[in-house]
Amino acid sequence: MSKQRKKGTQFEADVVDYMAEKLGDARIERRVMGGVNDRGDIAGVELGCKPVVIECKNHARMELSQWLDEAEVERANDGAEFAFVVHKRRGCGKANMGRNYVTCDLETLCAVIAGGRGLLCG
Numbered sequence: 001m002s003k004q005r006k007k008g009t010q011f012e013a014d015v016v017d018y019m020a021e022k023l024g025d026a027r028i029e030r031r032v033m034g035g036v037n038d039r040g041d042i043a044g045v046e047l048g049c050k051p052v053v054i055e056c057k058n059h060a061r062m063e064l065s066q067w068l069d070e071a072e073v074e075r076a077n078d079g080a081e082f083a084f085v086v087h088k089r090r091g092c093g094k095a096n097m098g099r100n101y102v103t104c105d106l107e108t109l110c111a112v113i114a115g116g117r118g119l120l121c122g
Contacts, residue, residue, distance in 0.1 A: 011058035012041050015086050018097035019045065019054075039078035040071065050081035050116055058088040068105055081116055082108055 001009075012030050019042070020028040027044035040053035055071040067085045075083035085103045092099040104112075111117045 007058045008056065011088055012056045014094045014097055015054070015056050015100075016042055017094075022098070037077045038074050040074040040080075040083070047082055047112065048115055051078060053078050053080045053083040055083065055085045056087070057085060060090075062087065064103055068103065072105075082112060084108070 009030075016028055016030050020026055023045075025044065028042060029044055031039060031041055031043045041056045042054035045052040045054055053071060053075045055067060055074060057067055064085070067087065068083075071083035071085050075081075083104065087101045087103065089100045107120075111120055114120050
């Protein structure tokens with residue numbers, strides 16, 4: 001396994017541990033790589049009983065457009081309601097996981113606030 005892949009795998013595991021503890025939900029877990037029909041890195045997350053796709057990134061350089069596009073494809077593959085990218089913030093390791101970044105597009109934010117994509121106006 002490459003050094004970069006190990007970093008990514010460890011970051012995913014740390015995100016899972018953090019979310020499972022903070023949300024009190026042992027069903028949150030890392031997904032096995034899905035190839036062409038990838039469904040995100042983390043499974044078992046819900047928001048208002050609606051499935052959420054979490055894509056994790058541990059890269060020195062942020063590529064938000066590419067990452068959000070990837071998360072949206074994975075959301076569709078999974079049939080999920082929401083997609084988020086959790087990306088590493090420099091200097092924020094396991095001891096302070098809650099300080100890492102979470103990114104979504106504006107439509108997803110509006111859907112979260114409305115309670116789901118089907119509740120959006122217009």
